[in-house]
Amino acid sequence: MATVVDGNRVIVYDRKLSAIVGAEGAEMIIAHELGHHHCHHLGTPIDPHKELVADAFAGAAMKLMGMPLEAALAAVAVLDKRPSPSHPGRQERVAAIKAGWSEPEAGKACRLP
Incomplete structure (x- = not known):
């Protein structure tokens, strides 16, 4: 959890x-x-899109650390399969992680490629 x-x-x-x-x-x-x-993202309204942006950022970070895509997907087991009011479902999140890993500059810039 990220907080202040x-x-x-x-x-x-x-x-x-x-x-x-x-x-x-x-x-x-x-x-x-x-x-x-x-x-x-902190102190702003809950938005599932922000989770995807954070996923893309994390995918980019893993790529820039020299980690393979499999490492970037290592946490997928703890992601919920179904979406909730605060978080997208697993499939969308995996896509965002892969997108950030594939295009790290977009992930670093807090946008989905």
């Missing part, structure tokens, strides 16, 4: 997820949350 505490940008990560997604999945999740900070 006492004026400081913070990412809260549950280490229990690492047993499910592995080290690469943990990096992906943290990159996704960094995307929310980088793209100025």
Whole structure:
């Protein structure tokens, strides 16, 4: 989760997820949350599109770190299959991760390629 505490940008990560997604999945999740900070999503209304933008940012980050696409998709197991009012479904999110990985400049710029 990306949040602000006492004026400081913070990412809260549950280490229990690492047993499910592995080290690469943990990096992906943290990159996704960094995307929310980088793209100025905090303090704005809930919008599933912002999750896709953060996914694209994370895909781009993984590519720029020299990680293969499989590493960028390592956290997919914890994504809900169905959309919710706050998050798109797994299929859309996988597409956004792949798009960011394929076109990192777009992901870094907080837009979907």
